[in-house]
Amino acid sequence: MAQDINWFPGHMRKALNDTSDKLKLVDLVYETCDARIPFSSRNPELSKIIGDKKRIVILNKSDLADPNETNKWVDKLRSEGSAAVALEAVDKKSISKLTDITMDLMKETLDKAASKGRTGRPVRVMVVGVPNTGKSTLINSLAGKKAAVTGDRPGVTRQPKWIPTGGRLELMDMPGVLWPKLGTRKSQVILAATGAVKAEVTDMVEVAYDAANLLWDMYPSLMEERYGNYDDISDPYDRFLLMGKKKGCIMSGGRVDEERFARLLIDDLKSGRIGRITFEKAKV
Ligand SMILES: Nc1nc2c(ncn2[C@@H]2O[C@H](COP(=O)(O)OP(=O)(O)OP(=O)(O)O)[C@@H](O)[C@H]2O)c(=O)[nH]1
Numbered sequence: 119m120a121q122d123i124n125w126f127p128g129h130m131r132k133a134l135n136d137t138s139d140k141l142k143l144v145d146l147v148y149e150t151c152d153a154r155i156p157f158s159s160r161n162p163e164l165s166k167i168i169g170d171k172k173r174i175v176i177l178n179k180s181d182l183a184d185p186n187e188t189n190k191w192v193d194k195l196r197s198e199g200s201a202a203v204a205l206e207a208v209d210k211k212s213i214s215k216l217t218d219i220t221m222d223l224m225k226e227t228l229d230k231a232a233s234k235g236r237t238g239r240p241v242r243v244m245v246v247g248v249p250n251t252g253k254s255t256l257i258n259s260l261a262g263k264k265a266a267v268t269g270d271r272p273g274v275t276r277q278p279k280w281i282p283t284g285g286r287l288e289l290m291d292m293p294g295v296l297w298p299k300l301g302t303r304k305s306q307v308i309l310a311a312t313g314a315v316k317a318e319v320t321d322m323v324e325v326a327y328d329a330a331n332l333l334w335d336m337y338p339s340l341m342e343e344r345y346g347n348y349d350d351i352s353d354p355y356d357r358f359l360l361m362g363k364k365k366g367c368i369m370s371g372g373r374v375d376e377e378r379f380a381r382l383l384i385d386d387l388k389s390g391r392i393g394r395i396t397f398e399k400a401k402v
C-alpha cells in the first residue's frame with residue numbers, strides 16, 4: 119500500500135476510554151477476533167486495557183477460515199494460557215461451547231457468591247474486539263433475539279449497550295476499535311480485506327491486489343477454482359487483470375475495471391466464495 123491505512127475516528131478513542139472505565143463493572147471480557155487473521159485482528163491497545171481481567175478469546179467467523187489453521191490457533195492460544203474458542207456467531211450450536219467455558223471460568227466466583235447466599239447472580243461480560251468481527255451478532259445469538267444492531271460493514275455499534283440475555287449472562291456490546299498504527303503492511307491489507315477497516319479509507323484495488331497475491335501463495339487451488347489458471351503468467355499484476363477479465367469486469371473500450379473486480383474479490387472473501395482461508399498461520 120502506498121500509504122499507511124489510518125482509521126482511528128474519535129468514537130474509537132472514546133470507546134477505548136469507555137472500555138477502561140467500564141471494565142470494573144464486568145466479570146469477564148469476550149474478545150472477538152476474525153479467525154482468518156487471528157493475530158492482526160487483536161488490538162494491542164485493547165489487550166493492554168483488559169490486562170489481567172478474565173478474558174475469552176473468540177476466533178469468530180470460523181466458518182470462513184481454514185479449519186486446520188483454526189484448530190492450531192486455538193491450541194496455540196490455550197498453550198499460552200488464554201481461554202480460547204472458535205465460533206460462528208451466527209450458529210447457536212457453536213455458541214454453547216462459549217457458555218460452557220464462561221461458566222467454567224466463573225465457577226469459583228459464583229460458588230463464593232452462592233456460599234454467601236447470592237445465588238443466580240448474573241455473569242456480566244463485556245464484548246470487545248476490532249470492528250466487524252461479529253460482537254453484536256454473537257450477543258444476539260446469546261440473547262436469542264435481535265437486541266443489538268449488526269451490519270456487514272465496520273463501525274456499526276457506536277455506543278456501549280447492556281443487553282440482558284434472559285439467562286445467566288448480561289452482555290455489554292462495545293463499538294469495534296482499531297488502533298492508530300495498524301502494524302505491518304500485511305496486517306493492514308488483511309484487516310482491510312476482511313472488513314475491519316472502512317472501505318472508504320483504503321485503496322480497494324491495492325487491498326484486493328495484495329490480498330489476491332497472498333492467497334495465490336497460500337491457497338493456489340482454491341484461487342484457481344474461483345478465478346482460473348494463470349500458471350503461464352509470471353507477472354502478478356497481469357494475473358490480476360486477467361482474473362478481472364475472466365470475471366467480466368470490463369469497461370467500455372475493453373479495459374479491465376480494476377475497481378469493480380476489487381469489490382468482487384473483497385465480496386468473495388466476505389461470503390466465503392473463495393473457500394475457507396486463513397491469512398495468518400499459527401506458529402506453534
Ligand atoms: N460468515 C460469518 N459472518 C459473520 C459471523 N458473525 C458475524 N458475521 C457477519 O459479520 C458482519 C459484522 O457483524 P457485527 O455483529 O455487526 O460485527 P461487530 O463486531 O458488532 O461490528 P462493529 O459494531 O462494527 O464493531 C455481519 O454481516 C454479520 O452477519 C460468523 O460467524 N460467520
Ligand SMILES: [Mg+2]
Pocket residue numbers: 253254255267268274275291292293294
Ligand atoms: Mg457491533
